[in-house]
Amino acid sequence: MNYLHAIGEYFLMLKGVFGRMTKRSVLKDLIFKEIDDLILSSIGIVAFLSFFIGAVVAIQTALNLTNPLIPKSLVAYAARQSVILEFAPTFISIIMAGKVGSYITSSIGSMNVTEQIDALEVMGINSLNYLIFPKIIAMLAYPFVIAISMFLGIVGAYTAAVMGGFVGPEPFIEGLQDEFIPFHLVYAFIKTFLFAFILATIPAYHGYYMKGGALEVGEASTTSFVWTSVVIIITNYAVTQLLLS
Amino acid sequence: MIEVKGLHKKFDDEEVLKGIDFVFDRGKTNLIIGQSGSGKSVLMKCMLGLFMPEKGSIEYDGKSYHEFTEDEKKDLSKQIGMVFQGGALFDSMTVEENVMFPLRMFTRQKRKEMKSRVDEVLERVNLTGTANKMPSEISGGMQKRVSIARAIVNRPKYLFCDEPNSGLDPKTATVIDNLVQELTHEYDITTVIITHDMNSVLEIGEKIAFLKDGVLAWKGDKSQIFKTEDETVTDFVYSSDLFKKVRKAQLEGY
Numbered sequence: 134m135n136y137l138h139a140i141g142e143y144f145l146m147l148k149g150v151f152g153r154m155t156k157r158s159v160l161k162d163l164i165f166k167e168i169d170d171l172i173l174s175s176i177g178i179v180a181f182l183s184f185f186i187g188a189v190v191a192i193q194t195a196l197n198l199t200n201p202l203i204p205k206s207l208v209a210y211a212a213r214q215s216v217i218l219e220f221a222p223t224f225i226s227i228i229m230a231g232k233v234g235s236y237i238t239s240s241i242g243s244m245n246v247t248e249q250i251d252a253l254e255v256m257g258i259n260s261l262n263y264l265i266f267p268k269i270i271a272m273l274a275y276p277f278v279i280a281i282s283m284f285l286g287i288v289g290a291y292t293a294a295v296m297g298g299f300v301g302p303e304p305f306i307e308g309l310q311d312e313f314i315p316f317h318l319v320y321a322f323i324k325t326f327l328f329a330f331i332l333a334t335i336p337a338y339h340g341y342y343m344k345g346g347a348l349e350v351g352e353a354s355t356t357s358f359v360w361t362s363v364v365i366i367i368t369n370y371a372v373t374q375l376l377l378s
Numbered sequence: 379m380i381e382v383k384g385l386h387k388k389f390d391d392e393e394v395l396k397g398i399d400f401v402f403d404r405g406k407t408n409l410i411i412g413q414s415g416s417g418k419s420v421l422m423k424c425m426l427g428l429f430m431p432e433k434g435s436i437e438y439d440g441k442s443y444h445e446f447t448e449d450e451k452k453d454l455s456k457q458i459g460m461v462f463q464g465g466a467l468f469d470s471m472t473v474e475e476n477v478m479f480p481l482r483m484f485t486r487q488k489r490k491e492m493k494s495r496v497d498e499v500l501e502r503v504n505l506t507g508t509a510n511k512m513p514s515e516i517s518g519g520m521q522k523r524v525s526i527a528r529a530i531v532n533r534p535k536y537l538f539c540d541e542p543n544s545g546l547d548p549k550t551a552t553v554i555d556n557l558v559q560e561l562t563h564e565y566d567i568t569t570v571i572i573t574h575d576m577n578s579v580l581e582i583g584e585k586i587a588f589l590k591d592g593v594l595a596w597k598g599d600k601s602q603i604f605k606t607e608d609e610t611v612t613d614f615v616y617s618s619d620l621f622k623k624v625r626k627a628q629l630e631g632y
């Protein structure tokens with residue numbers, strides 16, 4: 134019953150978010166601020182993680198390729214597939230549920246407990262739109278983050294494979310182009326858009342509807358991380374089943 | 379003028395307001411007093427539409443709030459200024475941006491006009507020079523005054539203050555009380571103030587509602603409150619030692 138209530142409340146929240154709009158000029162400033170806080174501030178950590186994950190995938194594959202009949206270019210192929218299909222869109226999104234998600238929950242939650250949301254409502258502002266809409270719009274730029282992640286993941290794989298002497302540069306590039314299916318990219322970016330929406334709205338829900346004080350804001354952030362990850366994983370499964378099988 | 383009729387409000391099974399009837403007059407500072415937990419803030423939030431009462435009505439200048447259309451509600455909210463108990467400043471904005479916020483939202487003024495209006499109200503609450511600070515960088519009392527500045531910047535018709543001078547030193551508290559009273563008379567607005575402070579009651583208690591356990595236990599003004607024989611009121615008013623002595627002296631006929 135509780136879950137049903139929460140799901141209903143979540144969809145009512147979305148209805149409110151796309152309801153009465155905040156004044157244009159104010160909204161524009163808010164969106165730029167969110168792009169800064171949600172997108173630009175995440176690029177550093179995403180770049181770091183992606184490079185090293187790509188590198189480790191390459192090393193692991195290379196070390197497990199003991200059969201001389203299998204070409205070494207497979208290292209590049211495996212790195213490409215795993216980075217584009219799962220590591221960049223899904224794995225990075227789970228990390229972002231921790232970074233961006235808890236930031237969203239705690240910033241909205243602390244506004245909630247200090248009556249800042251009430252202050253907006255008293256002024257006749259649709260607080261759902263004011264607080265959440267700019268975050269959704271800012272997250273439209275999230276696929277760029279994932280694109281960077283894909284690129285750096287592969288750069289990491291190349292660096293580790295070639296520098297580590299596992300594969301030569303030519304076989305690597307060859308493997309990278311091997312049996313490339315463009316639809317895999319489409320699939321990855323469809324997922325990414327869905328994850329972006331989930332990353333903006335589920336943490337916002339947990340912040341907006343929490344009750345209590347500073348301690349509960351912390352609890353809400355933790356709960357929000359758990360649920361955001363769960364929904365991302367389930368969505369990932371559903372989309373994969375629908376689009377790839 | 380704001381009229382509250384038969385207002386009831388429950389949280390779960392706890393009845394917090396048990397039928398409040400009161401008229402908040404225009405051009406006067408109307409005070410709501412009472413012990414902590416007696417329902418003062420809840421009453422104010424019902425009047426502001428933040429809580430939905432189960433029963434009863436709230437009339438703004440003769441028109442019931444329930445009958446307002448969405449547009450009318452929006453118009454009304456532009457004419458309301460509210461000082462929250464904890465200040466409720468937007469902590470991601472500077473003092474100046476906080477005070478400017480209602481102007482940005484509701485007017486088409488140029489940035490320069492808005493800025494000069496903001497400077498004007500910041501001066502009225504004695505806060506010149508803090509414009510570029512963040513709320514976290516100023517003291518609690520200063521935050522309260524910024525909140526007052528934000529509430530009055532767009533010249534509201536209805537001003538609500540939840541303990542505007544709690545946490546302020548007696549001198550600043552008096553300045554704030556006088557400022558609110560001045561504005562009320564100057565612009566002929568309806569002001570509703572929640573307070574614990576007996577000094578405020580003495581200074582600006584032009585009309586007083588005394589709440590006890592969600593019931594309106596007494597109403598009157600500052601000249602009556604110190605004379606009444608009603609025990610629930612005297613218990614509250616003379617609970618501090620200083621006022622007890624004053625009371626004793628009164629009774630003994632000094």
Ligand SMILES: Nc1ncnc2c1ncn2[C@@H]1O[C@H](COP(=O)(O)OP(=O)(O)OP(=O)(O)O)[C@@H](O)[C@H]1O
Binds near residue numbers: 417
């Ligand atoms: N959002 C809420 N949910 C549930 N109960 C609430 C809520 N807000 C207030 N109450 C309850 O209503 C009662 C009255 O609270 P209220 O905040 O109006 O007190 P108050 O008179 O303003 O006290 P104080 O002077 O301490 O601010 C309290 O018992 C409180 O627990």
Ligand SMILES: [Mg+2]
Binds near residue numbers: 418419420463540
């Ligand atoms: Mg209160």
